[in-house]
Amino acid sequence: MSLVKGNCIVAQSGGPTAVINSSVYGVLKRFLEVSEGGKVYAGANGIQGIIEGKIFDLGALDSSEQEMLKYMPSAALGSNRYKLKDPKTMPEEYENIFSTFEKLDIKYFFYVGGNDSMDAASKLNEYAQANGHDVKIFGVPKTIDNDLVGTDHCPGFASAAKYICNTAIECWMDVNCYKDEGIIIIEVMGRDTGWLAASSGIIQKAVPDVNQLIYLPEAPFTESKFIEDVKKAREKNGKILIIASEGLKDENGEYINIDSNCYSSDAFGHKQLGGIGRYLQEVIKENIHNRVKMIELNITQRCARHCASKTDIDEAIMVGEAAVDYAIKGISGYMVGIKRTTDKGYKAVADLVPLNEVCNMVKKVPVEWINIEKATVNQEMIDYIEPLIVDQVDSFQSNGLVKYVNLTKKFVNLD
Amino acid sequence: MSLVKGNCIVAQSGGPTAVINSSVYGVLKRFLEVSEGGKVYAGANGIQGIIEGKIFDLGALDSSEQEMLKYMPSAALGSNRYKLKDPKTMPEEYENIFSTFEKLDIKYFFYVGGNDSMDAASKLNEYAQANGHDVKIFGVPKTIDNDLVGTDHCPGFASAAKYICNTAIECWMDVNCYKDEGIIIIEVMGRDTGWLAASSGIIQKAVPDVNQLIYLPEAPFTESKFIEDVKKAREKNGKILIIASEGLKDENGEYINIDSNCYSSDAFGHKQLGGIGRYLQEVIKENIHNRVKMIELNITQRCARHCASKTDIDEAIMVGEAAVDYAIKGISGYMVGIKRTTDKGYKAVADLVPLNEVCNMVKKVPVEWINIEKATVNQEMIDYIEPLIVDQVDSFQSNGLVKYVNLTKKFVNLD
Numbered sequence: 001m002s003l004v005k006g007n008c009i010v011a012q013s014g015g016p017t018a019v020i021n022s023s024v025y026g027v028l029k030r031f032l033e034v035s036e037g038g039k040v041y042a043g044a045n046g047i048q049g050i051i052e053g054k055i056f057d058l059g060a061l062d063s064s065e066q067e068m069l070k071y072m073p074s075a076a077l078g079s080n081r082y083k084l085k086d087p088k089t090m091p092e093e094y095e096n097i098f099s100t101f102e103k104l105d106i107k108y109f110f111y112v113g114g115n116d117s118m119d120a121a122s123k124l125n126e127y128a129q130a131n132g133h134d135v136k137i138f139g140v141p142k143t144i145d146n147d148l149v150g151t152d153h154c155p156g157f158a159s160a161a162k163y164i165c166n167t168a169i170e171c172w173m174d175v176n177c178y179k180d181e182g183i184i185i186i187e188v189m190g191r192d193t194g195w196l197a198a199s200s201g202i203i204q205k206a207v208p209d210v211n212q213l214i215y216l217p218e219a220p221f222t223e224s225k226f227i228e229d230v231k232k233a234r235e236k237n238g239k240i241l242i243i244a245s246e247g248l249k250d251e252n253g254e255y256i257n258i259d260s261n262c263y264s265s266d267a268f269g270h271k272q273l274g275g276i277g278r279y280l281q282e283v284i285k286e287n288i289h290n291r292v293k294m295i296e297l298n299i300t301q302r303c304a305r306h307c308a309s310k311t312d313i314d315e316a317i318m319v320g321e322a323a324v325d326y327a328i329k330g331i332s333g334y335m336v337g338i339k340r341t342t343d344k345g346y347k348a349v350a351d352l353v354p355l356n357e358v359c360n361m362v363k364k365v366p367v368e369w370i371n372i373e374k375a376t377v378n379q380e381m382i383d384y385i386e387p388l389i390v391d392q393v394d395s396f397q398s399n400g401l402v403k404y405v406n407l408t409k410k411f412v413n414l415d
Numbered sequence: 416m417s418l419v420k421g422n423c424i425v426a427q428s429g430g431p432t433a434v435i436n437s438s439v440y441g442v443l444k445r446f447l448e449v450s451e452g453g454k455v456y457a458g459a460n461g462i463q464g465i466i467e468g469k470i471f472d473l474g475a476l477d478s479s480e481q482e483m484l485k486y487m488p489s490a491a492l493g494s495n496r497y498k499l500k501d502p503k504t505m506p507e508e509y510e511n512i513f514s515t516f517e518k519l520d521i522k523y524f525f526y527v528g529g530n531d532s533m534d535a536a537s538k539l540n541e542y543a544q545a546n547g548h549d550v551k552i553f554g555v556p557k558t559i560d561n562d563l564v565g566t567d568h569c570p571g572f573a574s575a576a577k578y579i580c581n582t583a584i585e586c587w588m589d590v591n592c593y594k595d596e597g598i599i600i601i602e603v604m605g606r607d608t609g610w611l612a613a614s615s616g617i618i619q620k621a622v623p624d625v626n627q628l629i630y631l632p633e634a635p636f637t638e639s640k641f642i643e644d645v646k647k648a649r650e651k652n653g654k655i656l657i658i659a660s661e662g663l664k665d666e667n668g669e670y671i672n673i674d675s676n677c678y679s680s681d682a683f684g685h686k687q688l689g690g691i692g693r694y695l696q697e698v699i700k701e702n703i704h705n706r707v708k709m710i711e712l713n714i715t716q717r718c719a720r721h722c723a724s725k726t727d728i729d730e731a732i733m734v735g736e737a738a739v740d741y742a743i744k745g746i747s748g749y750m751v752g753i754k755r756t757t758d759k760g761y762k763a764v765a766d767l768v769p770l771n772e773v774c775n776m777v778k779k780v781p782v783e784w785i786n787i788e789k790a791t792v793n794q795e796m797i798d799y800i801e802p803l804i805v806d807q808v809d810s811f812q813s814n815g816l817v818k819y820v821n822l823t824k825k826f827v828n829l830d
Binding site for chain 1: 427431460463487488489490491493494495496577578580581582584585586588589590591592593594599617618620621622623624708709710711712713714715717718719720721722724801804805806807809811812813814815816817819821
């Protein structure tokens with residue numbers, strides 16, 4: 001195989017995950033393998049860094065720092081929530097980016113992120129094609145929300161799910177060691193989709209006596225049904241584990257209790273009761289029982305590398321590598337999807353998904369996978385999550401703390 | 416060595432931990448080794464179960480269930496918060512207990528727990544001696560609060576600390592991957608002592624760029640100093656990690672903001688702002704900056720076996736074994752303490768601590784280990800925690816979830 005000419009650049013975007021650096025590691029290692037001495041640049045803080053010329057040489061990191069990308073949680077390159085303007089109204093931004101690419105002889109751009117990042121990559125791809133820039137552009141999926149279409153699942157999701165499931169089991173065992181009644185509500189992320197909450201259904205397999213209720217945005221929420229569910233669960237057992245997505249919605253698709261929960265940005269205390277978990281806690285206290293604890297996992301669930309899934313890490317690396325493999329064949333404008341094959345047990349393979357079919361779409365938990373009546377999930381959902389959360393890697397340093405290094409960023413001079 | 420006659424009983428009490436079952440495992444395994452075919456009974460839900468005659472045969476569990484005790488978080492025997500009455504006013508309770516012990520030929524009682532459990536064990540020991548009951552009584556320490564006197568540290572503490580430190584690092588890396596400012600407050604347990612909060616000081620060693628402030632009950636809290644601290648930290652870096660014990664106190668030893676935080680049991684929403692974390696969040700929002708997240712770890716930190724310290728597990732087993740070793744020598748009325756030796760690196764050995772010197776005492780973080788001015792801890796605190804959180808064991812089942820089994824409890828018939 002002849003070696004590839006030119007350089008590449010990789011950047012990260014959106015909320016960080018336990019494995020987003022693993023995808024960067026995949027891009028870096030594979031590109032160095034196939035390249036004729038080319039460079040792997042990184043944009044600091046995503047596309048925003050590229051626009052601002054904050055670009056550093058990832059391949060110049062010493063090998064121990066490169067290896068660290070495989071283990072380190074969060075976004076080591078820096079992330080951003082910058083939204084690219086429309087190329088028609090703001091072509092300067094695009095001209096700026098491609099001019100930088102030209103200066104640095106960048107022929108490949110890999111953007112690791114979620115919906116917004118795929119949208120940015122799609123716009124850049126269209127601009128490149130319309131303006132004759134020979135840069136191959138690829139999206140590398142990442143999101144704990146697991147809501148990208150065209151892929152069986154998204155790197156980052158499984159590790160977050162694994163952390164949530166283990167935390168939920170541990171909390172259940174905590175409340176369950178007492179004779180007294182006790183209800184625990186765990187609020188997990190998911191504003192529009194309930195993949196993380198739904199994943200917790202697998203607890204029922206590991207802990208058959210768990211008395212669990214699951215609420216997610218895909219199942220319209222009513223307070224009266226919720227009260228009824230809790231009362232019914234309480235007849236079975238005075239201990240109940242409730243897992244709720246932050247974005248519960250009513251039958252009209254409106255967020256529940258939007259005035260008093262975290263969607264309000266009021267800074268003066270009284271309205272800031274917290275999110276949906278706090279609301280559900282109040283509903284139970286007022287209607288059922290006073291012993292109810294609420295745990296909002298908040299950002300702990302995003303980068304919980306200490307409880308990451310090896311499958312997730314391996315796949316995060318795989319999609320990074322596959323993006324390089326596809327791009328150097330001359331393909332552009334795609335996201336690397338994950339296709340699940342189950343012929344001989346679970347296997348994940350890379351797949352091509354057109355970027356313009358991904359961006360601004362949301363993949364929801366199929367309603368057939370949910371049992372709304374019983375506030376739980378069906379076997380399909382359990383079968384789906386089961387192979388994704390298995391196996392561990394040692395993400396710890398010798399001192400018992402997760403691996404960390406402050407990357408030596410040698411910024412390039414673009415003048 | 417001649418084998419020991421008679422049976423023993425073990426029970427668990429107080430808040431569960433990641434390793435309290437490991438101590439039961441230590442008692443069980445060692446007693447079966449040294450006993451002449453004696454039984455190891457367990458009291459379900461602590462002393463309360465013993466009073467109610469809810470006692471089962473732990474040695475009758477099959478070996479896979481016995482092994483599971485080594486790995487499973489929370490209190491597998493069941494816990495309780497029952498407080499033994501004074502033997503002078505309520506001798507019936509004590510007569511009941513010792514009559515049960517006699518029926519079951521129980522010569523040794525091992526109580527795994529914190530301050531209250533040591534108090535119960537102490538009372539039982541005094542009663543036994545005053546009334547001629549030949550039962551050796553031992554306390555086995557357990558508490559994530561680490562506040563028992565007479566021992567260098569308490570099993571359960573190190574695993575909780577390790578979980579908190581890793582979670583805090585991951586949250587710091589999360590907030591730190593953005594360019595925007597961001598403050599994170601993590602509220603950890605500790606109503607009267609700040610061992611868990613103080614432990615997080617070790618983060619500074621693993622992540623040198625962390626911009627961290629630590630608040631604990633041992634350091635009198637004032638709102639004005641807090642605001643000043645945060646403002647000063649913000650001059651260094653717009654990202655700040657704040658770790659606060661739930662039980663912060665003012666210069667008069669009164670809990671901070673006691674009206675509006677979680678100590679209030681008001682069930683009608685408006686006053687229930689949550690705990691100290693929520694209060695600190697409001698202080699920052701009103702005085703400094705609006706981008707501040709608050710994470711109350713709540714019970715997730717108690718049984719986080721998925722992030723347990725191997726040192727902690729090993730020591731939890733060791734104190735269980737040592738209790739048996741001491742008791743069969745005829746010693747009674749002691750807790751097994753942990754003595755730290757540092758001649759050739761860190762080593763922990765068992766120690767005898769009289770129960771009546773332990774109960775109702777609280778060991779605080781030494782003020783010399785805290786830097787109140789800078790809201791951080793000194794090197795002594797870091798040296799103290801460092802060897803306790805190292806090494807992992809695989810606490811997971813093949814499905815990626817923490818090990819769990821519902822113990823087969825064959826209750827004895829006392830009639």
